[in-house]
Amino acid sequence: MASTKVSHDDDNLDFNKIEAEVQKAVDNDAKYWRENDAKIRAVEQRVGTYDEFREIVLAAHLQPLEKEDKISSMGTFTQVWNQAAEKKTISTEERKEEEGNFRTEGTFNVPKSGQEFVQRWKRLGKSAADQRKFLFTIGATKISELFKTEISGGLLGEFLECFQVFANDEVVSVIEMLEAFMKSQRFSLSLAFLSRKEKAACAALLETLKAHATVTSSPDLTERVAGIEKNFCGEK
Structure with a gap:
């Protein structure tokens, strides 16, 4: 043997x-x-x-199976x-x-740090609906805390792009989220790194919000959107 x-x-x-x-x-x-x-x-x-x-x-x-895999x-x-x-x-x-x-x-666990947020954000893939739901569930107050110093890693552009489509009952949530981004200490630096596509998404988003404020004849929304536009685009 x-x-x-x-x-x-x-x-x-x-x-x-x-x-x-x-x-x-x-x-x-x-x-x-x-x-x-x-x-x-x-x-x-x-x-x-x-x-x-x-x-x-x-x-x-x-x-997932690759093309060359044979069964x-x-x-x-x-x-x-x-x-x-x-x-x-x-x-x-x-x-x-x-x-x-x-x-x-099974209960939703709010990220405890910016790093944890990024890890979970990346797992969402490119689904704008899932990204919006994730942000809204966390809430604007917590987002302000997570990104108090800066919105790093090009995330601001991804945030703006995921807001290109949203429901009418999400308008206030979108505005609150944009106001939360503005509170970041290095917000202007995050703006500077936006790509041309992301800047276009920002402009389109602001136009959508202004149109909604006009249709609803809401002075409060109009004033808040104007403040967002000033911070994102500068004086008009």
């Missing part, structure tokens, strides 16, 4: 065993962060049930595609505990 070759050094260290343990630790760490990101996505998508939440977490390891048989494909999500039988007590965690995680 052939023996397995084991690598040792002079101190009798089994390098194969050490390498396996290190790889296992790396894999476990990667799995933790994949599932943690999946939990955050599930919360931000406002999934309706615990089962939906659990399915998203269990599928955290899945990757020889559906049986083989299913085995490979889902091998990292082995079925696990859980007891009633364990399920109750996980559902309790879901209810806690």
